[in-house]
Amino acid sequence: MMFRLPRWFGAVLLLLAVALPAWSTQRALLVGVSELVNQPQALWLQAPRNDVTLMREVLLKQGFGAAEITVLADGVSGAALPDAQRIHEALGRLLEQSKSGDFVLLYFSGHGTRLRDAGKRYQEPDGLAENFLARDVRGTVGTDAALAGGVRDVDFDGWVQAFLARNVFVWSVFDTCSATSMTRGATATPATAEGPQQDEVRWRGVRAAQLRSVAGEPPASTLVAPAARATARARYVAFFASESHQVTPELRLPRQSRNARPQGLLTWAVAEALQRRPATWRELFDGVLAVYPPVIDELAQRFPTRELPSPVAEGNLDAPLFENSAGALSTRPVWRAQRAGGVLTLAIGQLDGLVPQQPVRVLATLEDGTVRAAPAQLSQLGLGHAQVGLPDSLRELSASTLWRISPLAEPxxxxxxxxxxxxxxxxxxxxxxxxxxxxxxxxxxxxxxxxxxxxxxxxxxxxxxxxxxxxxxxxxxxxxxxxxxxxxARLKWFGRLQALASGAQFDGFEARFEVWQGDRLVRGEAAQRADTGPLPLRAGERAVLSVRNGSGQSLNLVIVGIDAGGTVRPVYPGDLGETNRFEQGTREQPAAKRFELPWFDAPGSRLLVLAAPAAAYSGPRLFGAGPQQDAISDFRVRGQLRAEEQRQVFAAMVRWGGGDAATAR
The missing domain is CATH 3.40.50 (Rossmann fold)
Known part of the structure; x- marks a missing residue:
C-alpha cells in the first residue's frame, strides 16, 4: 500500500526550507609551535603542543565537532607541522569553508617577536610590528623587512577582515608575546628555561637579533591574506597573552598538581575560566584575569627583575559566547570587583560614570557557573575607585567566588x-x-x-x-x-569627564595639536586641560593630534570628537575592534603616534583626549567615551581590577576656534 502525501505538504516543506536559516558551523584552527627547527634549541618551547591539545579538549566540550578543528603542531599525533606555508594554506581552507553565520577560532601558541616593518600601512606607536614565529623561521631578510618564516600582524589582520567580510564571527587567541629588550633597548634577558628542571619556566618572546639566518631557499614570507572589503568589527574578539613590551611564561600547570604539565599561562587560564560557564566574552576574560594573580605572585617572587605579563582583550566583548551575534548580551556595564572582608573594591569610579550612593547590583559567580545577585549601594567613591558593602545574603560565599558590580540604571x-x-x-x-x-x-x-x-x-x-x-x-x-x-547627551558627559579630571597631573604624557601643510610642520601647541582651541587653520593646512607617552606605563587612552555637524568621530580607538591600550614608553624612547583630524576644520568641532595609566590584569576601560557602532548600540564601559587611592589622569576638551582666533574657548 502506497501512502500519498497531500499536495500542500510539499509546499510547506519548501516554505520551511526557505524560511529557516542553514545551520551555522563552529570551526577552529589551532597552531602550536614548540620547535624552531632552524634555530638553536635553547629558543625552543615545550608547552605549545600541550596548549593545542588542551584547547582541542575544551572546544569539544563546548560543542565543536572534531572534524571542524584543524591542528598544526609539532609533537601532536596526527597533526601537520606548523610551517609558515601550511599555516597560510590552513587559513585559506578555513576561509573557503566558512559561510555567513559561522564562528571561527584562530588560535596561536608559540614565540613572538617585534621588528621594524617599513611595508606596514598602520605604524604602531613604538614603530615596531609583531610577528608570530612559524616552525621554519630563518631570521630577517634585509633591512626593515618581515621575517622569513614569520607571520606578520598585518597578515593576521587581513585574514580577520576576510572572515568578517563573510559575516563570520572571529575569536583570535595569541598565547605569545614580544621581547621587552627589543622594544625598549634594555639589557637582553634570555628566552631560555629558568629554574629547576622539574619546575622550570620558559618565556615566550625572542629578539629578532637572536634568530639565526640560514642559508638556502627561505620559507615563504610574503604570503598574505586575500583582499577583502573593510568590515566593522562587530563580530570580532581577541585575547592576547601580554602587552606589546612584555613576555609571557609557560610553566607546569596547575601548580602543585601531580598531573601538571607545561602550559602557556593564557591557554590554561582560558580553559579554567570556561568551567564557570561564562555567558559573554567579557565574563570569560574576567575569569581569565581572576586566574592570573596567584601564578603571577609566585613568579614575581622567583623572578623579581622581570616585568610579568598582563593579558589584553579587544573587540565586542559583550557579545554572547561562541555565537555569531553582533548584539550585546548585557544591557548594563559589569565591572570586576575584589573582596576584602565585607567590602568589595572596584578600580573604576567617577571617570567611568559612577555617582555617590549609586544603587548597584552585586553579582557572585560560583565555581560551577551559578550566579547569585543582590542589591547594594556605593559606600565610597573617587575618580578611579569605588567600594560597595557586601550584601548580607552573599557573605557566606567562598573565597573562590568571582565578584562583579553592575549599575541598576544610568545616573x-x-x-x-x-x-x-x-x-x-x-x-x-x-x-x-x-x-x-x-x-x-x-x-x-x-x-x-x-x-x-x-x-x-x-x-x-x-x-x-x-x-x-x-x-x-x-x-x-x-x-x-x-x-x-x-x-x-554625549557632549554633556564629555564635559563632565573634562571637569572631573581638571588639574590632574600626569607626568610623561603629552598631547599636542600640530598644523601641517603637506609634509611640512607649520606650528604646534599643547592641548591644554581646558576648553581651549588651537590656532585657526589657514588655506591648505590640516590639523593633526600628536600623542607621546613617556610615562613608563601603558595607558588607557580615549580620543573622541564631535564634528561641526554633530557626528561623533572616534579617533582612538578607531573602532570597537581595537584595543585602547596605548603602548608603554619612556622619556628617552616615548611611544608616539599622530592622528589625522580631517573633520576638525569648522567652528563647533570638539575633541576630548582622556588618558590614565592602565592597571595590570584589567579589562578595557573606555570612560564612557569610546567608539560606538550602530550594530552594537548597547556597548558598555568596563573598568579595572585594582583600586588606587590616587590616579594620574590627563584630560583636555578642545574646541576648534574657526577663522577668528578670538573665538577660541
Missing amino acids: SSLALRVLAEAPLPAGLSLEYPASILATDARAQADVRWVDLGAAGQRLEVLSPDLGGANASAVIADAAAARRRLETL
Missing part, C-alpha cells in the same frame, strides 16, 4: 535633561553613562524640544556648556533630530 544627574511637551523620539541609542531624561522644569533643562508637526522639530540649547545658551535649530528629519539629542 540621572549625568543625563541630558530635555524640556518637551511631547514624548521624546523612539530609538535613542546611547552608551553608558550618557542618557536622556524628560523634565518639566525649564530651570533644570539642558535642551528644549518642540514638535512642529510637518515642519519638523526645534531644538533649543539652554545650557551654555553645550555650545551656548538659546542656540536653536529646526530639524526637519526625525532621525537627524534623534541623533542630535544623542550627540548633546
Whole structure:
C-alpha cells in the first residue's frame, strides 16, 4: 500500500526550507609551535603542543565537532607541522569553508617577536610590528623587512577582515608575546628555561637579533591574506597573552598538581575560566584575569627583575559566547570587583560614570557557573575607585567566588535633561553613562524640544556648556533630530569627564595639536586641560593630534570628537575592534603616534583626549567615551581590577576656534 502525501505538504516543506536559516558551523584552527627547527634549541618551547591539545579538549566540550578543528603542531599525533606555508594554506581552507553565520577560532601558541616593518600601512606607536614565529623561521631578510618564516600582524589582520567580510564571527587567541629588550633597548634577558628542571619556566618572546639566518631557499614570507572589503568589527574578539613590551611564561600547570604539565599561562587560564560557564566574552576574560594573580605572585617572587605579563582583550566583548551575534548580551556595564572582608573594591569610579550612593547590583559567580545577585549601594567613591558593602545574603560565599558590580540604571544627574511637551523620539541609542531624561522644569533643562508637526522639530540649547545658551535649530528629519539629542547627551558627559579630571597631573604624557601643510610642520601647541582651541587653520593646512607617552606605563587612552555637524568621530580607538591600550614608553624612547583630524576644520568641532595609566590584569576601560557602532548600540564601559587611592589622569576638551582666533574657548 502506497501512502500519498497531500499536495500542500510539499509546499510547506519548501516554505520551511526557505524560511529557516542553514545551520551555522563552529570551526577552529589551532597552531602550536614548540620547535624552531632552524634555530638553536635553547629558543625552543615545550608547552605549545600541550596548549593545542588542551584547547582541542575544551572546544569539544563546548560543542565543536572534531572534524571542524584543524591542528598544526609539532609533537601532536596526527597533526601537520606548523610551517609558515601550511599555516597560510590552513587559513585559506578555513576561509573557503566558512559561510555567513559561522564562528571561527584562530588560535596561536608559540614565540613572538617585534621588528621594524617599513611595508606596514598602520605604524604602531613604538614603530615596531609583531610577528608570530612559524616552525621554519630563518631570521630577517634585509633591512626593515618581515621575517622569513614569520607571520606578520598585518597578515593576521587581513585574514580577520576576510572572515568578517563573510559575516563570520572571529575569536583570535595569541598565547605569545614580544621581547621587552627589543622594544625598549634594555639589557637582553634570555628566552631560555629558568629554574629547576622539574619546575622550570620558559618565556615566550625572542629578539629578532637572536634568530639565526640560514642559508638556502627561505620559507615563504610574503604570503598574505586575500583582499577583502573593510568590515566593522562587530563580530570580532581577541585575547592576547601580554602587552606589546612584555613576555609571557609557560610553566607546569596547575601548580602543585601531580598531573601538571607545561602550559602557556593564557591557554590554561582560558580553559579554567570556561568551567564557570561564562555567558559573554567579557565574563570569560574576567575569569581569565581572576586566574592570573596567584601564578603571577609566585613568579614575581622567583623572578623579581622581570616585568610579568598582563593579558589584553579587544573587540565586542559583550557579545554572547561562541555565537555569531553582533548584539550585546548585557544591557548594563559589569565591572570586576575584589573582596576584602565585607567590602568589595572596584578600580573604576567617577571617570567611568559612577555617582555617590549609586544603587548597584552585586553579582557572585560560583565555581560551577551559578550566579547569585543582590542589591547594594556605593559606600565610597573617587575618580578611579569605588567600594560597595557586601550584601548580607552573599557573605557566606567562598573565597573562590568571582565578584562583579553592575549599575541598576544610568545616573540621572549625568543625563541630558530635555524640556518637551511631547514624548521624546523612539530609538535613542546611547552608551553608558550618557542618557536622556524628560523634565518639566525649564530651570533644570539642558535642551528644549518642540514638535512642529510637518515642519519638523526645534531644538533649543539652554545650557551654555553645550555650545551656548538659546542656540536653536529646526530639524526637519526625525532621525537627524534623534541623533542630535544623542550627540548633546554625549557632549554633556564629555564635559563632565573634562571637569572631573581638571588639574590632574600626569607626568610623561603629552598631547599636542600640530598644523601641517603637506609634509611640512607649520606650528604646534599643547592641548591644554581646558576648553581651549588651537590656532585657526589657514588655506591648505590640516590639523593633526600628536600623542607621546613617556610615562613608563601603558595607558588607557580615549580620543573622541564631535564634528561641526554633530557626528561623533572616534579617533582612538578607531573602532570597537581595537584595543585602547596605548603602548608603554619612556622619556628617552616615548611611544608616539599622530592622528589625522580631517573633520576638525569648522567652528563647533570638539575633541576630548582622556588618558590614565592602565592597571595590570584589567579589562578595557573606555570612560564612557569610546567608539560606538550602530550594530552594537548597547556597548558598555568596563573598568579595572585594582583600586588606587590616587590616579594620574590627563584630560583636555578642545574646541576648534574657526577663522577668528578670538573665538577660541
